[in-house]
Amino acid sequence: MKYYIAIFVFIVTFGKGQSNQFYDDAFQAIDNMAAQKQPYSFKTAVLTVENAYYQGKLDTVEVNRKIRFMANFCNQIIKNRELTYHEKDRSEVSKYAAIFSVMCQETPVIVNNDTLHYKPFSYDFEDVFGHGDLANLFVSKLVNTQKGNCNSMPYLYKILAEELGTEAYLALAPNHVYIKHNIKSIGWYNTELTSGIFPQDSWLMASGFIHLDAIQNGIYMKALNNHESLALCFVDLANAYNRTYPENDGVFALKCANKALEIYPNLITALILRTETHKSQYRKLNPEEAKSKDLLVQLNKEYGYIHKLGYRNMPQDMYLDWLVSLKTERSKYEDKRLGH
Numbered sequence: 001m002k003y004y005i006a007i008f009v010f011i012v013t014f015g016k017g018q019s020n021q022f023y024d025d026a027f028q029a030i031d032n033m034a035a036q037k038q039p040y041s042f043k044t045a046v047l048t049v050e051n052a053y054y055q056g057k058l059d060t061v062e063v064n065r066k067i068r069f070m071a072n073f074c075n076q077i078i079k080n081r082e083l084t085y086h087e088k089d090r091s092e093v094s095k096y097a098a099i100f101s102v103m104c105q106e107t108p109v110i111v112n113n114d115t116l117h118y119k120p121f122s123y124d125f126e127d128v129f130g131h132g133d134l135a136n137l138f139v140s141k142l143v144n145t146q147k148g149n150c151n152s153m154p155y156l157y158k159i160l161a162e163e164l165g166t167e168a169y170l171a172l173a174p175n176h177v178y179i180k181h182n183i184k185s186i187g188w189y190n191t192e193l194t195s196g197i198f199p200q201d202s203w204l205m206a207s208g209f210i211h212l213d214a215i216q217n218g219i220y221m222k223a224l225n226n227h228e229s230l231a232l233c234f235v236d237l238a239n240a241y242n243r244t245y246p247e248n249d250g251v252f253a254l255k256c257a258n259k260a261l262e263i264y265p266n267l268i269t270a271l272i273l274r275t276e277t278h279k280s281q282y283r284k285l286n287p288e289e290a291k292s293k294d295l296l297v298q299l300n301k302e303y304g305y306i307h308k309l310g311y312r313n314m315p316q317d318m319y320l321d322w323l324v325s326l327k328t329e330r331s332k333y334e335d336k337r338l339g340h
Contacts, residue, residue, distance in 0.1 A: 023241050023252065026052040027259075030237065034230050034263055042226065043067065043159040045233040050138045053240040058140055066143040067156075071163035073118070074098040077107070087184040095164045096181055096191075099157055104196030121146050121153060123194045123323075129175070129316060134243045137236075150176045150323070153193040158229065169223035170232065172268065174209045174314035176323075177232075180223040186337045188223070195326045203333035207314065207322045214310030219268040227263055234260035235269045250277040268311055275302040 026048045032038040033045060043064075051058040077098040085093050101107055107118040124147035130137040139155050142148035148156070154170055154177045161168035169180040171190075179191035192199050204210055204221060214220045224232070238256035242248065254277050260270035278299050285292035314322075326333055 020052075020055075020241070020244070022052040022055050023237065023244075026237055027234075027252075027256065030230055030233050031259060034227065034259070040226055040230075042155075042162055042229055042233075045230055046139050046155055046159065046236075049233055049237045049240055050135075050140050052237065053134060053138075053244065063140045063143055067159060067163065070102055070143075071160055073102050073107075074160060074164055077101055085185065089184050092166050093183055095161065095166045096168070096183075099160045099164070099168075100191065100196075102160070103153065103157060103193055119146065120196070121148055121156075121193070123147070123153075124149055125320075128320070134240060150178065150194050154179050157191070157193055167226070169225070170229050171221055171223055173204050173220050174207060174312070175316070175319045182223070189335055189338060192326060194323060195330075197326065197330060197333075198335040198338050199326055199333045200335045203326055206325070206333070207318075209312045209314040209318075211310035211312055213308070214268075214312075217309045218266050219309050219311060224264070228267070231260040231263040231267050231270060234263075235267070235273055238273055250281045253277045266309060268306070268309070271302070271306050271309075272311075275299065275306065278302065 029038070029048050030045050033040050047058065047060055047063060051060060074095065075098075078094050081094075081098075083090065083094045083097060087093070102118070102120070104120050106120055121142065124136065124145075127133060127136045128149045130151075135141050137149065137151040139148075139152050139159065142152040142156055157179050158168040158170055169182075171178055171180045179193065180188055181191065182188050190199050190201070190204070192203075201221065210220050215222075234256040238253040241252050241256075253273060257270045257274040257277065260267055261274070264270070278295060282292060282295045282299060285295065287293075
């Protein structure tokens, strides 16, 4: 009898995906940062999500070692390179330039009188959305392979900025994350790590999927502060959980989405996560149930709100063409204010 009870408990707990200590602990850790109950660290938040997905098996010591190596490399570049920039925020700009060099440029390194060439990170066109393997979106995968995408690369940039004692602002575009900085000489500018250039806003608008309402409502092209960046981690955590437990009942995903929306009410990825979770729940109900009818009404309101904000779905093949256009039409979209 005890044997059958044990099997039943296992199915209830893990079949629906209602309880997993790694995911619960990760949620609590990020929530504590958001509530300022423990020190903020974007690196800790990101690696906590990835470790939950790996169920505690991520070698965080090795990932941290590689991140420290890159941060030290940045410091060496700052120390040994004279920056042709003379505004009061020169020390901060030198950090941005060093991170960009480490991530996007081949950099000569002298070791025992020999010159080695440090290879930059490259864009991985295989499984760019993590459909085959969610880990392809991870910072840990990026630092281990030096191949990444528009999720892992800006995340690592922000992590390195914080390691150097400065800030970097994440920003969103359709299916995309990039970096924004504000410096005294020119104000705001964009850093695109997948191609290693500084594009004008016109490139972002050229996708054709950024509606003016989306900009005005802050769902795209908004510089996210540290608190808002944690909201992204809640969405990442829900996506990881859903990948681990594809048949779950949606409770954990909604918990993450709602927490993200507390922080950043118009975070489009959280709004979509909430709506898609409700849609999944609706499909499992009998259409004649009162609960089903209520959920359908709610779904229609949520889809209507997302559309009203200016969100438009960008097909994946069009996204890749748009991303490649930054290299093929570099002279058209590069920000000339940065003195290239």
